[in-house]
Amino acid sequence: MPTFRLIAPILAAALAFTAPASPATAQQAPGGEAPPMPVTVVTVEASDVLLTSTLPGRVAASGLAEVRPQVSGIVTERLFEEGRPVEAGDPLYRIDAASYEAAKAAAEAGLAQAEAQLRAAQREEMRQQELLDRNVTSRQVFDDAVAARDVAAAAVKVAEAQVLAATIDLERTTIRAPISGTVGLSQTTQGALVTAGQSTALTVIRKLDPVNVDVTQSAAEILQWRRTGQQVAEEEGVTVALRLADGGQYEHEGFLAAAEPHVNEQTGVIVLRLEFPNPERFLLPGMYVQVVMPQGVVQNAILAPQEGVTRDRRGRPVAMVVNEENQVEMRELTVQRDQGNQWVVTEGLTPGDRIIVAGLQKVAPGMVVKPEERGAAEAAPTGN
Structure with missing residues (x-):
């Protein structure tokens, strides 16, 4: 009898605290199947993609003249202000x-x-x-x-x-400016003895509008684009952009002024000279810059989000695509190169394909999913 009095309360408590059915079980579809897995997709379209490459360079004056005396004598007067613009023919120094x-x-x-x-x-x-x-x-x-x-x-x-x-x-005996530009600091003073053709320049004049930027371009890349009939940066009419050392974009566009008709035997590159307007004298010689150089145009290419492209065991780029039946398919891609946060894909995708960009870890080929466009998924309100 005492034993029964102990067991009865325990059984009643066990029945009272029995766990309810799980939400997953309660939400199962008819027939006991799980609902489709929700994924975020991006619908891709084909377009002509302009490929660019960022190349480092330094600003150089478009004209430079080192002022030296052509006769010997004592400097009696300096006739210019340092750092100021001068015109060709303006007097700079006077010799006895x-x-x-x-x-x-x-x-x-x-x-x-x-x-x-x-x-x-x-x-x-x-x-x-x-x-x-x-x-x-x-x-x-x-x-x-x-x-x-x-x-x-x-x-x-x-x-x-x-x-x-x-x-x-x-x-x-009156030393004049050979070119128009901005004159630098004077390297001599009144009363100094100068000689004809001396190695030390009295001052330097630099032409700052426009300015040049010299960059190097791989000859192999240029050859590749020319073989495929694409437009390359060496052709006329191609404009280039300039990015400054602080990351800001230069407001004026430049163009290709000249290309060295010679490939460096040691590095395999071609020197390109770009010209940029500089009316505000914002760019100074020696300044480090980055040139956004057009490399070519890929016809009917597809820009695929990088977060939707992975690698298989062999290292080949692949993407998970949702077909019309909302089933997952694996596509092997041919990637030309990266373009910002996207891949330039030339094979493996067609316009209108829906690439999975979120939820890749939970899906497999052949699985039925519930796709939702990334823009719509981000705009949808969240539940309480």
């Missing part, structure tokens, strides 16, 4: 011109002397001609007079050349 003025005066005096000797020789020639006509003098004397006149005429030309050289040297 006293000795060059004296040299020009001496050359002019030599020219005057030569011209006087030429006039005397010409008069002598005329006198000998008259005497020869009257048979008063010999032919030899007349020929000597003609030769003296020719020598005097040559001496005048030499003197004129000396005057021209002295004039050029005198003009070069």
